[in-house]
Amino acid sequence: MTRSTTARRKAPNAKTASEARSTRDLLLDATGALMSEGNTTNVSFADISQRSGINSALIRYHFGSKQGLLEALIERDAGASYEGLDRLVGLAIPPEEKMRKHVYGIMRLYHQFPYLNRLLIELQSQSETEIARHISETYTRRAVNAQKAILEEGFASGAFRKVDPMIFHFALVGACDAIFHSRSALDHVFGVRQIDETLRDRFAEQVSEIVLAGLKPKAA
Amino acid sequence: MTRSTTARRKAPNAKTASEARSTRDLLLDATGALMSEGNTTNVSFADISQRSGINSALIRYHFGSKQGLLEALIERDAGASYEGLDRLVGLAIPPEEKMRKHVYGIMRLYHQFPYLNRLLIELQSQSETEIARHISETYTRRAVNAQKAILEEGFASGAFRKVDPMIFHFALVGACDAIFHSRSALDHVFGVRQIDETLRDRFAEQVSEIVLAGLKPKAA
Known part of the structure; x- marks a missing residue:
């Protein structure tokens, strides 16, 4: 998962792109907060989904994989x-x-x-x-x-x-x-x-x- | 799981105690080897059992818990x-x-x-x-x-x-x-x-x- 792949997943029109960025940010915020609080890097899609209130299918949509998410973080x-x-x-x-x-x-x-x-x-x-x-x-x-x-x-x-x-x-x-x-x-x-x-x-x-x-x- | 608890788990007569020590050692050897090779501390009972050839029920018998095993290691x-x-x-x-x-x-x-x-x-x-x-x-x-x-x-x-x-x-x-x-x-x-x-x-x-x-x- 490279950054260009991540970028390609963003929706093409301006409004959707801005929403997508915001969902991405919320997911990254939740991941970082869980890692800081737990003093661990071992955080699951389920944890991130629960913390952010965002369906875990959207994590895959935005970042492709766990590694894509970690790289973006x-x-x-x-x-x-x-x-x-x-x-x-x-x-x-x-x-x-x-x-x-x-x-x-x-x-x-x-x-x-x-x-x-x-x-x-x-x-x-x-x-x-x-x-x-x-x-x-x-x-x-x-x-x-x-x-x-x-x-x-x-x-x-x-x-x-x-x-x-x-x-x-x-x-x-x-x-x-x-x-x-x-x-x-x-x-x-x-x-x-x-x-x-x-x-x-x-x-x-x-x-x-x-x-x-x-x-x-x-x-x- | 303290060391005294671990010690109490050892069988009382000499022959069995020596066998127990050897099973313990094999389990610790397998755990250490897996951690060294994988450059990780994230090793499961199943991995340890497979590597040592010792039934995972015996891990619990000898160490009580994952934490007991890690402490012994x-x-x-x-x-x-x-x-x-x-x-x-x-x-x-x-x-x-x-x-x-x-x-x-x-x-x-x-x-x-x-x-x-x-x-x-x-x-x-x-x-x-x-x-x-x-x-x-x-x-x-x-x-x-x-x-x-x-x-x-x-x-x-x-x-x-x-x-x-x-x-x-x-x-x-x-x-x-x-x-x-x-x-x-x-x-x-x-x-x-x-x-x-x-x-x-x-x-x-x-x-x-x-x-x-x-x-x-x-x-x-």
């Missing part, structure tokens, strides 16, 4: 953030500042959509090759390339030491995702029931401090 | 590592060295049992409160306390700056887990099909270098 949630990341790479600010802003950006994204990273991993794991490849190229590779560009810029300017961008990518994403993924442990072990913006920013600050100090050349 | 996989972690904290070596060994220890554990962290999170999220609390206390809090002790020792000796142990815990676990959780992206984006011991150690080395540099006092 990722696009809705994260599309703009990846464009922001491309812009960040091109900004005329020091690479340390780019990396710090990048960490804050990931944290804001996962705070708003705590299921997002797991959804990306699942679509890459469980889908037919075509969707997995599309997701890998559109999101993971794009993030990897942006990080690579910032790391190279920092190495060239002497601000960073040389690190493996592959290892760096997974470690950074994992470090940023864990507090959202482990929400239940946060509650059981630390009594923290909710991650508010203050905690999110404290978390982003500590992770970016460790990462930036860890990237400094050893001689410095 | 965590205990089998990770029990010894947590004892090793307690010993590590008490060793007469510098805190930097303890932290480095700890990162390598987590990586070895996740390399061997790539589903382990997700399983811990799931049992803490989806179980009745009693199991969730037991898992949180036995594993998560124990790891947090060990990390806290190493961080405090490092702060006292001047080797580390002050960091929030809660944030540190989740970031470190997430950083170590991500490359195993994201195995599919590793394949799609980097063409890495398998994480061998060399890659695991390269990963542990880079993560521990970043973490240790990131923990250094700012004045240094």
Whole structure:
């Protein structure tokens, strides 16, 4: 299920197209809300139908399949953030500042959509090759390339030491995702029931401090 | 389902007890293998029964429930590592060295049992409160306390700056887990099909270098 296929399913005339978009949005809203509340990506058509009040046959009509729905949800949630990341790479600010802003950006994204990273991993794991490849190229590779560009810029300017961008990518994403993924442990072990913006920013600050100090050349 | 309940289910005489242990082991082996191969924690009694050749009624007999089985799997996989972690904290070596060994220890554990962290999170999220609390206390809090002790020792000796142990815990676990959780992206984006011991150690080395540099006092 590619985005062009999804687009073709939209009705041709303006009024119907607008209704269709709104049904799509309601379905995506319901899916995202269920995933956030349950701290899971395991949400059924029946759950989505019940939550949205929309017949589950319409999910198939609008998204073709579960994977089509999940792909559309990722696009809705994260599309703009990846464009922001491309812009960040091109900004005329020091690479340390780019990396710090990048960490804050990931944290804001996962705070708003705590299921997002797991959804990306699942679509890459469980889908037919075509969707997995599309997701890998559109999101993971794009993030990897942006990080690579910032790391190279920092190495060239002497601000960073040389690190493996592959290892760096997974470690950074994992470090940023864990507090959202482990929400239940946060509650059981630390009594923290909710991650508010203050905690999110404290978390982003500590992770970016460790990462930036860890990237400094050893001689410095 | 607590461990004492599981223990009570074992037959009383020696021969039967040994047979029971072996059936238990076969069931745990099958569950772990299915989770490793599928890169998922979503494994059904039917899958386990088919893989092990053991009637699914016996899963219920030996473990009481799915959660009892998962709890036993965590205990089998990770029990010894947590004892090793307690010993590590008490060793007469510098805190930097303890932290480095700890990162390598987590990586070895996740390399061997790539589903382990997700399983811990799931049992803490989806179980009745009693199991969730037991898992949180036995594993998560124990790891947090060990990390806290190493961080405090490092702060006292001047080797580390002050960091929030809660944030540190989740970031470190997430950083170590991500490359195993994201195995599919590793394949799609980097063409890495398998994480061998060399890659695991390269990963542990880079993560521990970043973490240790990131923990250094700012004045240094």
